[in-house]
Amino acid sequence: MPGVPDVQLSSLYQQLILEHYKKPRNRGALEDKTVEVHMRNPACGDEIKLQMKVEDDIIRDLRFLGDGCSISQASVSMMTSMLKDRPLDDAIALARRFTEMMHGDPEAAKDRSLKDLRALQGVSKFPIRVKCALLGFDALQQAVLQSRTATGDQESAPSEGS
Amino acid sequence: MSVTHTHAAAPPVPTLDVERIREDFPILAQEVNGHPLAYLDNAATSQKPTAVIDTLRHYYERDNANVHRGLHELSRRATDAYEAARATVAGWIGAPAPSELIFTRGTTEAINLVASSWGEANLAPGDEILLSELEHHSNLIPWQLVAKKTGAVLRYLSLDDDGRLILDDLPGILGGGRVRIVAIAHVSNSLGTINPVAEIARQAREAGALVAVDGAQGAAHHPVDVEKLGADFFAFSAHKMCGPTGIGALWVRGEILERMPPYQGGGEMIDLVGKHESTWAALPHKFEAGTPNIAGAIGMAAAVEYLRTIGPEAILRHEQDLVGYALDALGDSPGVRLFGPPEPSERAGVVSFRMAEAHPHDISTVLDREGIAIRAGHHCAQLVMQRFEVGATARASFYLYNTKEEVDRLVRGLDTVRSIFGGD
Numbered sequence: 206m207p208g209v210p211d212v213q214l215s216s217l218y219q220q221l222i223l224e225h226y227k228k229p230r231n232r233g234a235l236e237d238k239t240v241e242v243h244m245r246n247p248a249c250g251d252e253i254k255l256q257m258k259v260e261d262d263i264i265r266d267l268r269f270l271g272d273g274c275s276i277s278q279a280s281v282s283m284m285t286s287m288l289k290d291r292p293l294d295d296a297i298a299l300a301r302r303f304t305e306m307m308h309g310d311p312e313a314a315k316d317r318s319l320k321d322l323r324a325l326q327g328v329s330k331f332p333i334r335v336k337c338a339l340l341g342f343d344a345l346q347q348a349v350l351q352s353r354t355a356t357g358d359q360e361s362a363p364s365e366g367s
Numbered sequence: 368m369s370v371t372h373t374h375a376a377a378p379p380v381p382t383l384d385v386e387r388i389r390e391d392f393p394i395l396a397q398e399v400n401g402h403p404l405a406y407l408d409n410a411a412t413s414q415k416p417t418a419v420i421d422t423l424r425h426y427y428e429r430d431n432a433n434v435h436r437g438l439h440e441l442s443r444r445a446t447d448a449y450e451a452a453r454a455t456v457a458g459w460i461g462a463p464a465p466s467e468l469i470f471t472r473g474t475t476e477a478i479n480l481v482a483s484s485w486g487e488a489n490l491a492p493g494d495e496i497l498l499s500e501l502e503h504h505s506n507l508i509p510w511q512l513v514a515k516k517t518g519a520v521l522r523y524l525s526l527d528d529d530g531r532l533i534l535d536d537l538p539g540i541l542g543g544g545r546v547r548i549v550a551i552a553h554v555s556n557s558l559g560t561i562n563p564v565a566e567i568a569r570q571a572r573e574a575g576a577l578v579a580v581d582g583a584q585g586a587a588h589h590p591v592d593v594e595k596l597g598a599d600f601f602a603f604s605a606h607k608m609c610g611p612t613g614i615g616a617l618w619v620r621g622e623i624l625e626r627m628p629p630y631q632g633g634g635e636m637i638d639l640v641g642k643h644e645s646t647w648a649a650l651p652h653k654f655e656a657g658t659p660n661i662a663g664a665i666g667m668a669a670a671v672e673y674l675r676t677i678g679p680e681a682i683l684r685h686e687q688d689l690v691g692y693a694l695d696a697l698g699d700s701p702g703v704r705l706f707g708p709p710e711p712s713e714r715a716g717v718v719s720f721r722m723a724e725a726h727p728h729d730i731s732t733v734l735d736r737e738g739i740a741i742r743a744g745h746h747c748a749q750l751v752m753q754r755f756e757v758g759a760t761a762r763a764s765f766y767l768y769n770t771k772e773e774v775d776r777l778v779r780g781l782d783t784v785r786s787i788f789g790g791d
Contacts, residue, residue: 211736218729218787226788249728250745250752250759272758274728275788334732 216327217334218275225279225321230286235268240352244344246336251277255285255344259352262293269341276325276334281341283321293349300342307335381678383685388677389768391416402738405773410556410584410717410764411742412606415670419609422669426662434661435635435652449661452668453651459671460582460601461592462618469617469654470664474583475505477602477617478550480654481579482509484630485600485623486548492518495545497576499524499532500754501555501562504747506581510550522546526754530558530707537567541574548577553585553596557748557762558707559690559717561589568597577623583607583615588686588715588766590679599623605663610670614663617654624650631656674767682767686716689765689774693718696778703781706760716765719746722781724788727761733787734780741777 238256245252251273258266267285271278284303288296303322306313307329313319314326328338389395392414397404406414426448432441434449450465457468471477490496496510496519514521522540525533532551540546549571554561564585568578579600585591586603593601600623604615619627629636629647633656638646647653674682691711697703702723708714722730727743734741742762745752752758763777 214733214736214787217732223788248744250749251728252758274726276728278726331732334728337728 213327213330217331219324219327221321221324222275222279225282226275229269229278229282231268231282232270233268234270235266237266238268240348240355242344242347242351244340244347246273246277246340248336249273251337251340253277253281253341253344255281255341255348257348257352259293262352262356264288264291264293264296269344271341273340274334274337276328276337277340280322280325280338281344283325284341284345287320287322288345293352296345296349300346303342304339307338380680380684383677383681383767385685385768385770391418391673392768393417393420395768399738399740400736405739405769405776407763407765407769407773407777408740408742409587409766409769410559410607410746410762412612413587413609413766414768415611416609416673418673419611419666419669423611423662423666426665431662433658445661448665449659452664455668455671456616456664457618459591459675460586460603460618461594462601463594464621466650467618467621467624469619469651470659471602471615471617472613472660473604473606473615474581474602475509477615478506478579478581479509480617480630481550481600481602481619482513484627484654485577485619486510486513486519487516488626488628490514490517490519490547493545494519494547495522495540495543496520497522497524497540497546497549497551497571499551499562500526500750501530501532501558501560502550502552502748502750503556503581503583504749505583506550506552506579507750519547520545523750524551526751529709530555530560530751531713532560532562532567534563534566537570541570541576544574546571546574546576548579550579550581552581552583553591554588554715554717555707555748555751556584556717557746557751557760558719559714559764560708561714564596564598572597584715584717589683593618605667605670608670609673610667611663614660614667616667621650624654627654629656630654633657635659677767683715685767686765687711687714689769689771690714690716690718692771693763693765693774693777696774697781700778700781701785706755716769717762718764719760719762721757721760722784722788725784727759729788730761730781730784733784734777737776737780737783739773739777739780 235256237258239259241256243254253271255269257264269281302313309329325338328334394414430444432445434446454465457465527533571578577599580598582601582603587608599620601618606612636648636653636656638648704721706719731743744759
């Protein structure tokens with residue numbers, strides 16, 4: 206009902222999330238990409254195309270195209286804004302930490318290294334929407350894997366966890 | 368419905384006593400997230416009346432046994448009830464003989480049965496299977512699979528901007544002389560469009576093609592007579608029409624069914640078994656390998672009996688009243704885009720829409736907090752989403768127990784969505 210605040214809803218739809226949803230960062234095509242992953246959620250139709258330029262295991266640039274709900278699009282927007290000029294290992298660490306928060310880990314939810322992404326912690330109370338929040342990170346992990354496979358650096362490929 | 372009949376010729380379709388009907392559905396009398404449940408996801412699955420729940424309970428408490436095997440009293444009762452259910456369910460769609468009705472797990476298995484058994488025996492390279500862009504994946508993927516196996520080719524009827532099939536293309540496609548089967552939804556699950564199946568079937572028949580109807584939505588939301596439709600196959604599910612999940616039926620015109628090879632092998636479907644060759648049971652048992660979903664079939668028949676007391680014409684009219692009401696209200700709601708035919712008479716109780724401000728998932732989450740259950744997504748109809756160039760829609764779907772007050776709550780819920788997502 207309009208006017209009656211719903212605590213769970215307002216914790217889900219934090220201003221920061223809505224702001225990233227309406228004004229997504231790094232949205233668009235990346236011309237000199239070295240890797241591209243197209244990730245879909247077949248259950249609901251959300252999709253994200255993540256493009257990265259990776260050199261010497263460093264993400265030099267990354268952009269995304271996508272169509273989906275506020276949670277999936279805000280999540281990937283926040284994610285891309287944190288990973289420019291960061292090593293692939295940092296990307297994997299971020300994906301793991303974020304996944305822990307989505308699965309309700311209270312320590313992860315306090316971790317300042319997650320920055321804006323912490324605004325998404327309310328999603329963990331909506332189990333059906335958790336996969337929306339993780340879609341961009343699934344794409345990220347796949348992109349990292351592909352980057353390492355392409356350069357023959359398979360030993361440090363992330364294990365399939367969580 | 369442009370013809371006006373006198374009362375003597377055709378009694379008027381009665382109006383539903385929805386308040387009384389709601390009492391038949393115990394699940395509706397609950398609160399969700401602190402609000403009365405408004406269940407508007409009936410195209411996904413319907414709720415079950417006490418009559419069906421009691422029938423299942425009675426069967427398991429008194430009559431449960433395997434069918435067509437035992438020589439004892441319980442087996443006789445179970446067999447009688449199972450076969451009586453077949454006759455009841457066959458009667459719901461106007462099937463000429465109960466022996467032409469095969470119980471399946473649902474519409475999906477029924478269509479897979481047609482595609483595998485009829486398709487593999489009858490399709491040759493270059494033969495055409497005519498589908499439409501409107502189809503649910505269950506009437507799409509089985510045909511893609513059989514096309515790959517046989518070398519047959521898939522053709523499609525397109526949709527116009529209002530979500531109607533473009534029938535003008537039909538003579539040209541059929542005129543090629545290669546279409547062996549037309550497989551089409553009776554009612555679209557994503558847009559609600561009621562397709563002109565009888566007209567399509569008439570043209571298909573003239574061109575020598577068979578007609579398979581996906582009746583998952585049709586049998587639940589529209590009176591069905593397979594003879595009047597001109598169908599050769601009609602597939603439907605119990606759970607969309609007040610019955611249990613995991614049970615459905617396939618009707619096949621007798622002379623076609625007699626020539627179809629078995630779909631699955633096992634007990635129940637055999638006559639004489641040898642080490643290298645066996646012979647098959649009489650119809651319809653040849654197509655029901657293994658112990659069937661006995662309770663499900665009996666529950667499906669109970670659902671049919673229940674719906675019969677209310678009347679399929681009255682149910683459809685009630686749904687179309689709600690659709691008309693919802694289309695008007697949503698049409699007045701700022702930033703709402705509606706999909707599907709504008710005339711309620713052209714559709715069953717389904718309303719698909721999008722909002723300018725928010726994605727369908729977000730709409731659904733906000734409405735759920737107000738106790739309103741809708742569906743958001745591609746509705747297993749990705750070709751429809753591609754046609755309208757959207758990734759997803761929000762879908763409210765109505766049934767006999769829904770009310771205008773629930774539609775009002777849906778529309779007010781969109782105000783909540785706007786209050787969260789509106790503005791910059």
